[in-house]
Amino acid sequence: MENAASVTPAPRALATEAVHAGREDLARLGVHAPPLDLSTTYPSYDAAGEAARIDGFAATGARLEGPPVYARLDNPTTARFETALARLEGAESAVAFASGMAALTAVLLVRASMGLRHVVAVRPLYGCSDHLLGAGLLGTEVTWTDPAGIAEAIRPDTGLVMVETPANPTLAEVDLRAVRHACGSVPLLVDNTFATPVLQRPLEDGARIVLHSATKYLGGHGDVMGGVVACDEEFARKLRQVRFATGGVLHPMAGYLLLRGLSTLPVRVRAASATAADLARRLGADPRIARVHYPSVGGAMVSFEVYGDPHSVIAAVRLITPAVSLGSVDSLIQHPASISHRIVAEGDRRSAGVSDRLLRMSVGLEDVEDLWRDLTEALSAQPVRAQAVRTGSEGVRESRRVGR
Numbered sequence: 001m002e003n004a005a006s007v008t009p010a011p012r013a014l015a016t017e018a019v020h021a022g023r024e025d026l027a028r029l030g031v032h033a034p035p036l037d038l039s040t041t042y043p044s045y046d047a048a049g050e051a052a053r054i055d056g057f058a059a060t061g062a063r064l065e066g067p068p069v070y071a072r073l074d075n076p077t078t079a080r081f082e083t084a085l086a087r088l089e090g091a092e093s094a095v096a097f098a099s100g101m102a103a104l105t106a107v108l109l110v111r112a113s114m115g116l117r118h119v120v121a122v123r124p125l126y127g128c129s130d131h132l133l134g135a136g137l138l139g140t141e142v143t144w145t146d147p148a149g150i151a152e153a154i155r156p157d158t159g160l161v162m163v164e165t166p167a168n169p170t171l172a173e174v175d176l177r178a179v180r181h182a183c184g185s186v187p188l189l190v191d192n193t194f195a196t197p198v199l200q201r202p203l204e205d206g207a208r209i210v211l212h213s214a215t216k217y218l219g220g221h222g223d224v225m226g227g228v229v230a231c232d233e234e235f236a237r238k239l240r241q242v243r244f245a246t247g248g249v250l251h252p253m254a255g256y257l258l259l260r261g262l263s264t265l266p267v268r269v270r271a272a273s274a275t276a277a278d279l280a281r282r283l284g285a286d287p288r289i290a291r292v293h294y295p296s297v298g299g300a301m302v303s304f305e306v307y308g309d310p311h312s313v314i315a316a317v318r319l320i321t322p323a324v325s326l327g328s329v330d331s332l333i334q335h336p337a338s339i340s341h342r343i344v345a346e347g348d349r350r351s352a353g354v355s356d357r358l359l360r361m362s363v364g365l366e367d368v369e370d371l372w373r374d375l376t377e378a379l380s381a382q383p384v385r386a387q388a389v390r391t392g393s394e395g396v397r398e399s400r401r402v403g404r
C-alpha cells in the first residue's frame with residue numbers, strides 16, 4: 001500500500017483556492033478569520049540572532065523564518081495574501097506593494113539595478129504605467145512598439161517587455177503566446193489587472209511576471225489600495241529587497257482586506273462579466289454608440305465611443321458612479337482622456353486608440369436592467385449614428401448622419 005505521505009494532493013480548483021489559499025493553518029491556530037498583525041516592529045532578546053537574520057535577508061531576499069524584525073521586511077497577514085494570489089496565478093511567489101504603481105516601480109528598479117534599463121512596451125497601458133516608463137523618472141528608457149515589432153525592438157540592455165491585456169482603457173488584447181516567443185530570453189511582464197486570474201493566467205502562456213493593481217478586482221470593494229507581482233521565487237527575492245530598501249509596503253490591514261477580497265473573486269468576476277457582456281451587446285445595437293470595445297477573454301470592463309459629448313454622459317449617470325478606478329461591486333464610469341490617461345501626451349493617447357469620445361465603464365454587481373436604464377438615460381442627449389440603409393449584399397451601411 002502506498003504511504004499516505006507520498007500521495008500528491010489533487011490540484012484544487014480556482015474557486016477552492018480563492019477561499020482556502022493562505023489560510024491552511026487557521027484551524028490549527030484555533031481561529032476562523034485570519035489574524036491581523038499590525039506590528040511595526042518585533043521584539044527580540046537576541047540581537048546577534050537578529051543580525052544574522054538581517055544579513056540573510058540582505059544577501060538573499062528570502063522570506064525570514066519567524067518574526068520579520070521590522071514591518072518593512074515582511075508581515076504575516078500580507079504574506080497570506082501573497083501566498084493566495086501566487087496560488088491563483090499559478091506562480092511560485094508573489095510580492096505585495098502599497099499600490100500597483102509601487103509594484104511596477106519595484107520591477108523596473110530590479111531590472112535597472114542589473115544594468116537593464118531599457119523596456120519594450122506595447123500601448124495602450126494604464127496612463128500612469130505609460131508615464132512611469134516614458135518620463136524617465138526611474139532612469140528607464142522605453143521603446144513603444146506593436147506586438148509584431150517586439151523582437152526587433154529588443155536590445156542587449158532590454159530588461160523587460162511589458163504588455164497589458166485586455167488593455168486599459170481600450171480593452172485591446174495581445175496574443176501572449178506570440179509575444180512570449182518574440183521576447184526570447186527577456187522577461188515578459190503582463191498587467192493582468194483587468195482579466196484577473198479568473199479569466200487569464202499569463203504565466204501559463206509564458207509570461208515571467210504578472211502585475212496587478214490589487215486596488216481593483218482583487219480587493220473588489222473600492223476600499224483598499226495595493227499592488228502585487230506574481231513571479232518565480234528568484235525574482236520575488238529581488239523584489240523583496242527593493243521593497244525593503246524603498247519602503248513601498250502594503251499596509252497589513254490592506255493585506256487582510258485583499259485576502260478577504262480574493263475569496264469572492266471568482267464569483268464577483270463571473271457575475272459582473274455576464275452583466276458586462278450583456279451591456280456590451282445592448283450598446284452595440286444602440287444607434288447612439290459609435291463603437292463598443294469588449295474583449296474576447298470577457299471581463300467586467302466595457303468601453304464605448306459616443307458621437308457627441310462624452311462629458312454629458314458622465315454628468316448624467318445616477319446609479320453608476322462617475323469615478324475613475326474599477327473592479328468594485330458597484331459600477332463606475334470615467335472618461336479616460338480626462339482622467340486615467342490624462343497624463344499621456346495627447347498624440348500618444350490618440351495613436352494608442354484612446355479617442356476623446358471614449359468612455360470606460362467598470363460593471364459591478366447591480367441588476368443589468370437597472371444599469372441599462374441608467375446608461376440609456378444618460379445617453380439620451382447623444383446624437384445617433386447615420387441612418388442605416390439596407391444595401392443588399394453589403395448589409396447595413398451608413399448613409400447620413402441623423403441627430404442634433
Ligand code: MET
Nearest residue numbers: 126168324325326339340
Ligand atoms: C489616477 S487615475 C487611474 C486609476 C486606475 N488605475 C484606473 O485606471 O482607473
